[in-house]
Structures are given as structure tokens and as C-alpha cells.
Amino acid sequence: MKNTKSKQKKTSPSEGFWLWGLSAIAMGVLGGIGILFWYTPRAYKPVEPENPEQVSIYLTHELGPEFFNQIQRNEPFELIISQAGLNDITSQWDWPQQFGDMSVSDPYVTFSNQSILLMGTLTYKGVSSVVSITAFPAMNPDGTISMNIQSVRLGMVPVTTLITKLAQKAFDDNRNCFEEDPKAAENVQAIIHNEPFDPILWFPDYWVRISNFSIEQCALKLTLLPEEG
DSSP states (O other): OOSOOOOOOOOOOHHHHHHHHHHHHHHHHHHHHHHHHTTOOOOOOOOOOOOOSSEEEIIIIIIIIHHHHHHHOSSSSEEEHHHHHEEEEEEEEEEEEETTTTTEEEEEEEETTEEEEEEEEEEEETTTEEEEEEOOEEEEETSSSEOOOEEEEEEEEOOOHHHHHHHHHHHTTTGGGGGHHHHHHHHHHHHHHHOOBEEEEETTTEEEEEEEEEETEEEEEEEEEEOOO
């Protein structure tokens, strides 16, 4: 009697080659996407504070005293903020900052050629990538400032719309943090949507207006005008 069992279908060499090729392409695409998202800019060098529990010495011994000495004269004055000093100040803050499912940590800023590059590690639902925001701030004739955000990237991937939505959600979820400073809330809202804002800032017991500024290599120069509260 003949064997009635069906014979197993064998994969031809050509079919095997195409299956292998498609698998390799799929893995390559996924790997490429991963590389794009997890790319770290060479400029990203977050500061590791020596004493995380201590306030920045640059703030307490240089920038702070300079600001308070100048503002008491009640006349316009110039304040220079160094890139290294600003990064030292922010490194001492409490990181990561949590905003719902999103957290931000290890910020780092660079100043060069009238531009600001702000970077940090963004973690969303357990997945982390370096976010980079490039802006070319400008003073407008009416005294407002436009940040002129040119790009927002996760790794090397443009994600301006996504980050705007996430930032708006984070702002909405933490709106109570601005109850005592509605002007700051207004300015943050404008910056999120890349709109001009009125550059009035509050420091303990003092209000100041940024009347002019310039961005140089590794430094931000501000011209500040004391204002009545």
C-alpha cells in the first residue's frame, strides 16, 4: 500500500533567500530608527555637580551678588551669564523633574553665534532620548522677545509638534506652580508655542525687564532695567 501521508513542503532556496533578505532589511530599518532616536549630540556634556546638595557657588558668589549690587542703583545695568556658570546652577537643581508620564533630567545649554542650544534627557514611559532645542532669540521693536525656535529633535529625529504637545500637557498639569507668578506662566506659555513674550522677570523683592541682550560664544549678555512691582 502506498504511503498516503502528505509530504512536508520544502522551502526553495530562492524563497529562503528572500525571507532572509526581508528579515535583514526589517532589522536594519529598526536599528536605523533606534540610532536616530538615541543619537547623542557631541555638544551634550551635562555637568555632574561635586556637591549635589549644595547651591551653586557661581550663583551665590558671583552672579547673585553682581545682580543685587547693580539693581540697587535703580538704573539700567549689564549682567553677563557664562555658559559654564549657568550649567553649574542648573546641575544643582532637583533632577529628574517629573511631569506625568514624562520626565526631564541632566539639562545642558550652549551659547554661540546668537543662538541657544538647550539639551536634556527626556524620558517618556520608560524610554529615554536626548532632546535638543535650537533657538535664535531676537529683540522685537515693541520690546518683546521672540525665541525663534528653529528645531526640536529627539536624537536626530525632528519632533517639534510632539514636544510642543507634551510641553503643553506638562504645563497644564503643573499650572498650580505658577499661582504666585502669573507673569511667568504667561511667558512660559508663549515660549511653548514659539510666540513673543514680554521679558519681565521677578527676583526676590525685585522686578526687572530685559531691555536688550546679545549671545556670544559661551556667554549671554543681558541689559536689565529695574521696574516697579
